[in-house]
Amino acid sequence: MSSQAPVGTSSLDQIFSLGAVRSDLWRDLLVAAQKWARQEGDSQVVQEKFQHLRDLEILHAYPGRHLMATLAAHLQEDRRTAFVELASRISFAILARYYKDDSREWEANNDVDHYGDIRHEGESLGGGRPYFEVLVVAPGNSPRVERNVQLLRAQRRKEDDFVYEPVVVDNFQDAFCAISVNSNICAVAIFEGIDFKSKQSVPLLDQAIQELDVHVDESHLALQLAVTLADYRPELDIYLLSDLRPEEIASDERAKSVRRVLYAVEEPMELHLSILEGVRARYQTPFFDNLKRYASKPISTFHALPIARGKSVFKSDWIRDMGEFYGLNLFLAESSATTGGLDSLLEPTGNIKKAQERAAKAFGAEHCFFVTNGTSTSNKMVLMAIAQPGDIIIVDRNCHKSHHYGMVLGGLQPYYVEAFPMKEYSMYGAVPLQNIKRALLNLKKEGKLDQVRAVDLTNCTFDGHVYNTRRVMLECLAIKPDLVFLWDEAWFGFAHWSPFLRPRTAMGAASYIEKWMANPESVKEYERQQQELGDNPSDEQLLNTYLLPDPRQVRLRVYQTNSTHKSMSAIRQGSMVLVKDVDFYSIEPQLHEAIFTHATTSPNQQLIASLDVARRQMELEGYGLVNNAIQIAFDIRSQINKHPLISRYFQVLGADKMIPAEYRQSGFQDFLVEGTNWDDAVCSIRDDEFFLDPTRITLVCGTAGFDGTQFKQLLADKFDIQLNKTSRNSVLLQSNINNTRSDVAHLIRVLLEISSDVEQKLTKTGEQGKLRFEERVNSLMHDVPDLPNFSHFHEKFRHDSNGAVAVEGNIREAFFMSWKEENCEYVALNSEECDRRLKEGPPMVSAKMVIPYPPGFPILVPGQVISRDTIEFMRKLDVKEVHGYEASRGLQLLKLR
Ligand SMILES: *Cc1c(COP(=O)(O)O)cnc(C)c1O
Secondary structure, three states: OOOOOOOOOOOHHHHHOHHHHHHHHHHHHHHHHHHHHOOOOOHHHHHHHHHHHHHHHOOOOOOHHHHHHHHHHHHHOOOHHHHHHHHHHHHHHHHHOHHHOOHHHHOOOOOHHHHHHHOOOOOOOOOOOOEEEEEEEOOOOOHHHHHHHHHHHHHOOOOOOOEEEEEEEOEHHHHHHHHHHOOOEEEEEEEOOOEOOOOOOOHHHHHHHHHHOOOOOHHHHHHHHHHHHHHHOOOOEEEEEEOOOHHHHHOOHHHHHOOEEEEOOOOHHHHHHHHHHHHHHHHOOHHHHHHHHHHOOOOOOOOOOOOHHHHHHHOOOOOHHHHHHHOHHHHHOOOOOOOOOOOOOOOOOOHHHHHHHHHHHHOOOOEEEEEOOHHHHHHHHHHHHHOOOOOEEEEEOOOOHHHHHHHHHHOOEEEEEOOOEEHHHOEEOOOOHHHHHHHHHHHHHOOOHHHEEEEEEEOOOOOOEEEOHHHHHHHHHHHOOOOEEEEEOOOOHHHHHOOOOHHHOHHHHHHHHHHHHHOHHHHHHHHHHHHHHOOOOOHHHHHHOOOOOOOOOOOOEEEEEEOHHHHOOOOOOOEEEEEEEOOHHHHHHHHHHHHHHHOOOOOOHHHHHHHHHHHHHHHHHHHHHHHHHHHHHHHHHHHHHHOOOHHHHOEEOOHHHHOOHHHOOOOOOOOOOOOOOHHHHHHHHHHOOEEEOOOEEEEEOHHHOOOHHHHHHHHHHHHOOOOOOEOOOEEEEEOOOOOOHHHHHHHHHHHHHHHHHHHHHHHHOHHHHHHHHHHHHHHHHHOOOOOOOOOOEOHHHOOOEOOEOOOOOOHHHHHHHOOOHHHEEEEOOOOHHHHHHHHHOOOOEEOOOEEEEOOOOOOEOOOEEOOHHHHHHHHHOOOOEEEOOEOOOEEEEEOOO
């Protein structure tokens, strides 16, 4: 499907689609070769296509030099059938990944009769063992390197846990290309004496390479390469092989990126063992491994969990089907014990502790806590730990309800800041930095800055708005250097595994800021800015300047929560809290209490194990999986928007539609705009206030006459396509690490069918029908209610000071007031009473958190004065599900007279 339309016209998406491009190139080659074999085409075309592939294939272990040389020879010597046969076998092996398991795929001549001869002892691949590739970067034309690679391969034996194949390149640029396009690579061995420049060109990667901006320092090229690769893919194990001065290298600051420095003339055995050991370290899942051991032991249980060991299930006449459905292991692995090698999630000292430590490291954090009750609980834990009753939290009003309820529980005072509205699609974007800074500056003026504890934001939002986490934190810290940040990355946990998205994650930005703080230049930069700002900068000045904090004052305290189950292979409710906090040890006791407060005392073992396993997967194949998810997203985006029929009725919103121009300072428009390339995206990621996560795809369906809910229903009932969120006139599609190109094909086929249906109906219904259709579209697309802003808390719940009306309020007091029936009254939404109260008062004050789905954010919180905007919004709202509001009783209000 994507091969006819070359996957878009910008070069940007191609960076992500090299995997797909590769298989398309092979198929193109085959088509040309088949023609040639039938005497219909000429060998020139085959030559060109083959050369193109050769440049790409040196970055992969398979098919490797031997097979490529055989193909070249077939071509050279006009052996057409042999060429077609081999090329088709190779391209199929690449697609189906047969080469990972079957050593015969590596042979040029794998006639059935020859199997026995070809399988060399100790060299057979697979056997179910995980396969990976090792990038060897070593000086070219060196017989010693050839020998070393030979020796390295010769070390492999049947007892190894994994099997690997080397990919050999001889320069910096090819090495970078290799780790970008080849997600099989798990380890890199760099020899000294390599070149910088590539001898070939992979045009798709030229720009990415230019962006690297490496100042070539010939004497330390190997180390420079290590740093560059580690920066791009931090999960890789990097080994440096030095002839002369391993000790000197090991003491270089940059050697932190290197797992081990080895003396090059030592046995290749050493390297081989290190490589295996490095991968094993990531493969190990301390909790899961132990749970498997536990399940295989004979154990009598006298604790309270009848289901453990499955006897109550498998011996039952009545519930045996449950056992058969889930399988025995589930029950063998169930336990309420924290002994017998199992650890306690509440007080981990053993393998849960180890598993959490591994996860912390893998995700670029200092600490990680597994949570088995979803990110809903993670958020409440963090809020409770970092703040005390009365503290002010600056928070996105549209954040997930767990934050609002967290504030209720902790007695915190939310200071709501507004996201920019996207009225035409009935959704919100993210909170502009100016709104956050203004909140801080206002609180400062009111003398309340000391009470402000944290800034709490959603990154990315449901619809894919990604913050400039780095800039938000730097600028806020410039106003209050000890602010805590809570980034709710419920959807965004996977982003760590994309070099493209990582800078915009909480942890990615935190590590950038750490480096910035450690750089002596930063103090000077700060002082320069102070001078420019002068003694008494106006608010206007402060709002319009990219503020820098004083690096000597900053206490960097960053918390991230993620629903591991939403973007990685964890079981539902598996969540993590990631921490990078210089003052962690002073709040550790509180965090402990917060965990005790909120966590279940019966955590599910399978859930904990899945968190452990999700980490393993991301560390070993996350890079490729996430790249694939992004590529699929680009594919969906371009297939829909460029299809002549589908695009008549449906449209995917690009970054330019999702983010107003003022927040795209770099001028970036969209991934798929013609002429857009890697540079543009890199600038946008670095500089723009908001960036669109390409994997979150807003599909407008109002233009086809469907409202969001209706369209979701249609996809589910008729086509078995499930999706999550809807708005009045759109639905949200999302690609993730489990999607394949077939999913894209299915989706496009379905959209095509629906579009044709709509088109046909329109041709049949005549003018009258067309008019009705246009009216419907018009109503869905243009007759949309204004989105109501947060009004304010009633004065009873505020502490105004310095004559200013406080924005923050005591949500907890309002929340519990409604517990007493005599404090409450009800007013029907559509009553005259409601209108009268709006006009003449007394003000109506909400007793409840009112959340319509969609859009899914609270249009009212307890204690909030209800404005006309909100009433009008609710009256126009055409959704059935509104949490916190019973239509038959009306709005529940607090009586405050
Ligand atoms: C889903 C979600 C949560 C809650 O996470 P669970 O794991 O479902 O409890 C919190 N915040 C955001 C932004 C979410 O999307």
